[in-house]
Amino acid sequence: MAMRHSVVMDHKRCRGCTSCIKCCPTEAIRVRGRKATILPDRCIDCGNCIRVCPHKAIKSVGDSMGILKEYAYCVALPEPALYGQFHHLDNVDVVLNALLKIGFHKVYEVAKAAEMLSDYERQSIKQGPAAVTPQISSSCPTVLRLIRMRFPKLMDHVASTILPMELAAILARREAMEETGLPPERIGVFAIVPCSSKVTAARVSEGLSRPVLDGAFAIRDIYLRLLNPMRALEEAEPMSSAGIMGLGWASCGGESTARLGERCVAVDGIENVIEMLEEIEDGRLPEADFLELSACTQGCVGGCFTVENPYGAKMRIKGLMKGQPVSRNRFTLEGADRDLVRRDKQLQYLPTFVLDHDREMAISKQLRIQELESHLPGLHCGSCGAPSCHAFAEDVVLGRASVDDCIFKVRERMRTMAGKEEADDYLPPPFRRCQTDTSRR
Amino acid sequence: METIKLVYPVEGGDLIEAGEASSKMKLTLKKLGLPQDVIRRASICMYEGEINMVIHADGGQAEVEVDADQIIIRMQDTGPGIPDVTQAMQEGFSTAGQTARELGFGAGMGLPNIKRYSDEMKIETELGKGTTVTVRIKIPQ
Numbered sequence: 001m002a003m004r005h006s007v008v009m010d011h012k013r014c015r016g017c018t019s020c021i022k023c024c025p026t027e028a029i030r031v032r033g034r035k036a037t038i039l040p041d042r043c044i045d046c047g048n049c050i051r052v053c054p055h056k057a058i059k060s061v062g063d064s065m066g067i068l069k070e071y072a073y074c075v076a077l078p079e080p081a082l083y084g085q086f087h088h089l090d091n092v093d094v095v096l097n098a099l100l101k102i103g104f105h106k107v108y109e110v111a112k113a114a115e116m117l118s119d120y121e122r123q124s125i126k127q128g129p130a131a132v133t134p135q136i137s138s139s140c141p142t143v144l145r146l147i148r149m150r151f152p153k154l155m156d157h158v159a160s161t162i163l164p165m166e167l168a169a170i171l172a173r174r175e176a177m178e179e180t181g182l183p184p185e186r187i188g189v190f191a192i193v194p195c196s197s198k199v200t201a202a203r204v205s206e207g208l209s210r211p212v213l214d215g216a217f218a219i220r221d222i223y224l225r226l227l228n229p230m231r232a233l234e235e236a237e238p239m240s241s242a243g244i245m246g247l248g249w250a251s252c253g254g255e256s257t258a259r260l261g262e263r264c265v266a267v268d269g270i271e272n273v274i275e276m277l278e279e280i281e282d283g284r285l286p287e288a289d290f291l292e293l294s295a296c297t298q299g300c301v302g303g304c305f306t307v308e309n310p311y312g313a314k315m316r317i318k319g320l321m322k323g324q325p326v327s328r329n330r331f332t333l334e335g336a337d338r339d340l341v342r343r344d345k346q347l348q349y350l351p352t353f354v355l356d357h358d359r360e361m362a363i364s365k366q367l368r369i370q371e372l373e374s375h376l377p378g379l380h381c382g383s384c385g386a387p388s389c390h391a392f393a394e395d396v397v398l399g400r401a402s403v404d405d406c407i408f409k410v411r412e413r414m415r416t417m418a419g420k421e422e423a424d425d426y427l428p429p430p431f432r433r434c435q436t437d438t439s440r441r
Numbered sequence: 442m443e444t445i446k447l448v449y450p451v452e453g454g455d456l457i458e459a460g461e462a463s464s465k466m467k468l469t470l471k472k473l474g475l476p477q478d479v480i481r482r483a484s485i486c487m488y489e490g491e492i493n494m495v496i497h498a499d500g501g502q503a504e505v506e507v508d509a510d511q512i513i514i515r516m517q518d519t520g521p522g523i524p525d526v527t528q529a530m531q532e533g534f535s536t537a538g539q540t541a542r543e544l545g546f547g548a549g550m551g552l553p554n555i556k557r558y559s560d561e562m563k564i565e566t567e568l569g570k571g572t573t574v575t576v577r578i579k580i581p582q
Contacts, residue, residue: 153477278464282484354474359509359580362473363443370445 005043006060006199007050011035013057018382020049020058025270026149026352030395031385041352044145045197046270046295047304060196060304063215065225068103071188071214073180075172076104077165080111080242080250081194081300082219083320084313086230092247092320093236099192101229102222106179107239108172110191111246114164115329118245118258120341121161123331125262132156134265134280134288137255139163141201142295143273144347151277152349157291160342162207164249165191165198167341169212191216194303195296207343218305243325251314252299255292258327262289268302270295355398369393377408379431407431445469445507451491451516453500456544462503463488473507479580482558483512486576489551490516496541497521498571512578519571526564530556 016034021027028042029049036049036058049058068074076099083092096107124130138144138159147154169189176187191202193216202216248254256264265288267276273293279285296302301317302310333340355369356362369390376389384405386392395401403409408431447469449462463484470480487503494501498520506513523529529536530552537547552574556562559576566572 150471153481278467281467281481282460282463282488284488351474353472355472357474359474360443363445363507363509366445366469366473367443370447 004200004204005038005040005045006062006196006203007038007043007045007047008059008061009036009038010057010059013055014053015055015057016385017054018385019052019054021382021385021387022380023048023052024387025274026146027387027391029387030400031382041350042149044142044149044295045195045200046142046146047196048270050196050304060199060218062193062199062218062221062305063190065103065217065221067215068188068190072182072186073106073176074104074188074190075106075108075176077108077110077168077172077189077191077213079165079191079193079198079219079300080109080114080247080317081303081306081313082192082222083247084250084301084315084317085219085223085307086226086316089316089320091236092240093238094230094233095226096239097233097236098226098229101233102225104190106172106176108168108175109240109242109246110165110168111242111249112329113168113171114249114255115242115246115258115327116331116333117161117164117167117341118255119327119329119331121159121259125259129289134285135159135290136280137290137292138207138343139249139255139292140197140294141206142195142197142270143293144206145197145350146270146273146295147277148347148350149352150274151281152351153281154277155347155349157280158347160207162205162341162343163198163201165193165202165216166205166208166212170340173212188214190214192219192222193217194219194300194306196304197295198303199305206347207345209345219303220305220307223307241328243328244321245327246329247317247321247324250299250317251301251310252292252294254299256290259290263287264290264292266292266294268294268299269297355394365397368397372396372403375409376406377431381407381431383407442508442510445473445505447505447507449503449505451494451500451503451518453495453498456492456495456541456546459491459495460488462491466503466505470507470512475507475512475580479512479578483514483578485558486555486578487514487516489554490514490574490576492546493551493574494518494520496537496546501571510580510582512580513575514578515573515575517571517573522568522570522572523564523566524568526566 014035016031018031020036021029026042028039029036099107136157138161173187173189199216202213205211245258252268253266256266267273298310301313355365373390373393378389380388384392386395396403467484498518501518504515528534532553533549535547535549541547560579561577563575
């Protein structure tokens with residue numbers, strides 16, 4: 001099954017500038033016919049391309065608020081990163097109350113579910129060390145997809161818990177059913193998320209065979225709608241339900257801190273995450289108990305759907321922690337309900353990068369790739385639409401590109417036809433062999 | 442049967458950069474769809490060999506040959522050579538200098554680890570001339 005994504009191209013805006021292809025950690029973008037295109041099997045929804053696109057041509061589509069009308073009763077599940085987006089906010093209740101003014105009937109904080117998950121983890125830690133260490137956090141869907149694609153050996157290390165927003169959705173729907181007597185399908189449960197990868201995760205869960213959310217809205221889209229009701233709010237009814245630990249999940253390190261007493265490593269930024277996974281894969285960090293890995297800089301506050309700078313957002317959330325209890329929620333579910341927090345399906349290896357499923361064929365393809373790459377200039381100029389000469393060689397061998405897409409290869413042909421000097425004129429200045437005096441032009 | 446050949450120069454004097462060849466090799470092996478365990482063992486051998494070349498021999502070169510049945514890694518340097526191979530193979534024995542130890546290397550597990558994770562290992566060494574460590578890792582069908 002093809003992977004589903006929430007990162008999409010706006011081809012009207014895209015000029016084919018190649019900025020995005022180089023920043024993609026899985027080399028999932030190619031420029032073809034002046035437009036960037038995404039190789040859907042490779043995209044892990046990290047949002048890097050959305051951040052770097054100078055023409056704002058890459059977007060992630062959250063759901064539209066109109067969808068709320070399809071349900072009799074709507075629950076908002078705000079991720080804690082939302083609280084860091086507002087200047088001068090001194091009380092989370094203001095945000096939560098305002099959510100009730102823009103179409104939601106009830107609010108269930110993701111930070112509350114996060115505290116329950118943390119307590120669940122602490123209870124597990126007490127029962128002894130995990131079978132496989134270090135355990136890797138399962139809370140960033142982009143990291144999970146990356147592991148499934150590039151680090152399949154580490155799938156066993158990934159914690160078996162679902163996302164906080166998923167637990168929040170399950171519990172919120174239950175509560176709403178009890179309170180309203182409505183059947184589950186009449187209740188809409190929507191997360192308010194900081195990133196594209198959680199929008200995707202709301203539609204296709206990494207850990208649950210059936211999605212538990214009815215949709216996800218981008219913090220960026222909700223933000224503007226909230227400003228007026230927040231300003232107009234005369235009195236904020238107390239609604240907040242999470243303490244310092246739950247709020248802490250908004251930035252990288254928060255989940256680790258809430259585990260208490262373990263040797264945790266918290267890594268943010270997708271490149272750093274990849275480096276760390278390489279080390280873990282080689283067994284080079286044996287002393288760590290737990291790895292918290294966030295694809296975005298500073299964690300969820302750095303998501304591509306946020307409004308504010310991640311560092312400022314983190315500071316504001318710290319401010320909101322003042323005077324709060326450490327944690328306000330315990331994991332008290334019992335019996336079969338205890339398993340609600342766990343994945344109901346195994347992580348599946350995505351052999352996206354494997355050249356061929358037949359080993360001999362894969363070797364043969366690799367040889368052709370190496371042979372072709374040795375004749376490429378190694379400048380990674382991007383003119384062919386691929387992020388590097390190696391990626392281009394792979395594309396050619398896998399039938400995604402033609403050798404003539406490389407302007408240097410074309411120049412070689414020109415040379416035999418037109419002679420040395422003229423052929424060089426077909427190249428842009430940085431690539432010309434002979435120095436030209438630019439001052440005269 | 443076709444054989445892939447990969448060559449990685451290993452820069453001397455830079456322990457921080459050590460591991461690069463191992464990472465690059467790993468990426469290629471993954472693209473070939475080899476079993477995870479084989480990839481892991483090959484990268485450990487390569488990593489330990491790289492560290493050895495950096496610490497003891499001011500760098501060297503790693504050559505990897507991959508076909509459908511096996512991976513051969515040949516790590517070649519022109520360093521001082523190993524005076525007593527039996528001793529060097531003992532766990533915990535190390536002649537690594539102070540700098541390497543301060544960085545957490547020199548635990549005397551390099552060669553023993555290479556032996557543990559490979560199917561065959563051969564050390565050719567000559568004092569003053571250099572050392573070549575060759576390992577073979579079988580790929581189960």
